[in-house]
Amino acid sequence: MRLSVRVDTNPHSGIRTMFALAAGYPDAANLGVGEPDYATPDFIVERAARALREGATKYTPNAGIPELRKALAVKLAAENGIAGTERNVLVATGACETLMLAIASVIDEGDEILVPDPCWPNYFGQIHFVGGVVRPVPTRPEEAFHLKAEAVERALTSRTRALLLNSPSNPTGAVLRREELEAIADVVRRRDLVVISDEPYEHLVYDGRDHVSLASLPDMADRVLTVNSFSKTYAMTGWRVGYVHGPEAIIAAMGRLQENFSSCVNAAAQVACLAALEGSQEVVETMRRGYLRRRDLLVEGLRALPGVRCHLPEGAFYAFPDISSFGRSSVEMARLLLEEAGVVTVPGDAFGAAGEGFLRLSFAASEETIEKALERMGRFLKSLV
Ligand SMILES: Cc1ncc(COP(=O)(O)O)c(C=O)c1O
Structure with missing residues (x-):
């Protein structure tokens, strides 16, 4: 059936493209998803x-x-x-x-x-x-x-x-x-x-x-x-x-x-x-403190990786490290990290031209997942430099 022009020309989300690829790697440490891992109170x-x-x-x-x-x-x-x-x-x-x-x-x-x-x-x-x-x-x-x-x-x-x-x-x-x-x-x-x-x-x-x-x-x-x-x-x-x-x-x-x-x-x-x-808004503050701990864990870990620079996110639950020193596009880096290291990230260019050279990593994931991702990224990035 012929699709409407509106649908046919609708831009594809680079986040979804990455998730489709990641579906083939069920054991990957997933820092791609922008969703709290906490349960609803x-x-x-x-x-x-x-x-x-x-x-x-x-x-x-x-x-x-x-x-x-x-x-x-x-x-x-x-x-x-x-x-x-x-x-x-x-x-x-x-x-x-x-x-x-x-x-x-x-x-x-x-x-x-x-x-x-x-x-x-x-x-x-x-x-x-x-x-x-x-x-x-x-x-x-x-x-x-x-x-x-x-x-x-x-x-x-x-x-x-x-x-x-x-x-x-x-x-x-x-x-x-x-x-x-x-x-x-x-x-x-x-x-x-x-x-x-x-x-x-x-x-x-x-x-x-x-x-x-x-x-x-x-x-x-x-x-x-x-x-x-x-x-x-x-x-x-x-x-x-x-x-x-x-x-x-x-x-x-x-x-x-x-x-x-x-x-x-x-x-x-x-x-x-x-x-x-x-209800009591304490649940909100408890989760915020949890994200803060995870932010510090992720950003400190990223800063210790070779070739990676990372500013400290002031809000939300994403780190946006600069990986341009590897001389590859963000799409290629995200793909390599998935296929070679088993880590799901989102390429920065999915967010616009100014995101090229960066990756998005969510810290709305468990500390265990963050640690696993950092360890895998560390091993892989050392092999690139
Ligand atoms: C900036 C921004 N706006 C809106 C949304 C959509 O949120 P909702 O789940 O309320 O549709 C998201 C979800 O990731 C988001 O990151």
């Missing part, structure tokens, strides 16, 4: 089970159950400094679908959207899906891959409609500082841009850094769609619950679009997410 699972027994088995309103939307509005005001009511909040199927709805609500065919380079590659496919044009804004290793307002300004054209932000960043771990966001906000205001700010790693910041939401800065709430998710914060990737805060008119439009995608999010999962917000 018990009290959240129990609440979902009870909700199912109590009848949360039906469709819900498109934008989510009112109790969850209200609780999210309270959370966003208290934690992120973003004011609003439930009418400013919509619940969707993970940050994935939430981003898709956000992009589809503001991008028309031919509109350009700026994205940090490197960035999470799903943005490419999502923007392509609505006929938008990706314009990468390079970030530099010397600046710890922080997105700079000057670089945003340089990338603007007369077709630029929006900017996509992601702090803490997948894959670089960059956490933008308030002053950097203020400078970006200044460009956004002057050039009348819309911002989609993807913040699913907000709770995974280290070394005393703060997560700042762009929408909390003056005059930003009317221009910013803040996308977030329960996936990483509560180790709930498989539950598929995300949410977005934005101006009422855009949120209402997304609700209408949601009807075409999934109609609504799984009812019991929404009740469980309400319990996650209302």
Whole structure:
């Protein structure tokens, strides 16, 4: 059957390509996957089970159950400094679908959207899906891959409609500082841009850094769609619950679009997410401390390897080491590490041209897996130098 042009030309995720290759190596130490290895906390699972027994088995309103939307509005005001009511909040199927709805609500065919380079590659496919044009804004290793307002300004054209932000960043771990966001906000205001700010790693910041939401800065709430998710914060990737805060008119439009995608999010999962917000947040901090230990283990180990340089990720759960000294492409290095060393990584070029020369390694894996990967990489890389 003939495929639609949209599907036929949809960019392939380099992460998925790597996973397809890795499937042939079941004993590989896998640092490729961007997913917590922690289980969802018990009290959240129990609440979902009870909700199912109590009848949360039906469709819900498109934008989510009112109790969850209200609780999210309270959370966003208290934690992120973003004011609003439930009418400013919509619940969707993970940050994935939430981003898709956000992009589809503001991008028309031919509109350009700026994205940090490197960035999470799903943005490419999502923007392509609505006929938008990706314009990468390079970030530099010397600046710890922080997105700079000057670089945003340089990338603007007369077709630029929006900017996509992601702090803490997948894959670089960059956490933008308030002053950097203020400078970006200044460009956004002057050039009348819309911002989609993807913040699913907000709770995974280290070394005393703060997560700042762009929408909390003056005059930003009317221009910013803040996308977030329960996936990483509560180790709930498989539950598929995300949410977005934005101006009422855009949120209402997304609700209408949601009807075409999934109609609504799984009812019991929404009740469980309400319990996650209302329960003790100690579970979040415990997991964060776990990731911090693993980050230090992985980064120290990588820095001790021959030919590898690695900056310290400020947030999220990825190390992004520089492996350019080996004189091979990141795809070739990732393939060799898989086939010769039994370690799954993701080549940096999957995240954009500025990621070439780097690999992404997740530290959302057990300490045992991290140690095994380091030991295998050490042996293999010594044979290359
Ligand atoms: C930057 C970024 N945004 C969004 C997502 C999607 O998360 P969700 O599981 O909520 O769809 C991910 C998942 O890896 C991510 O890394």
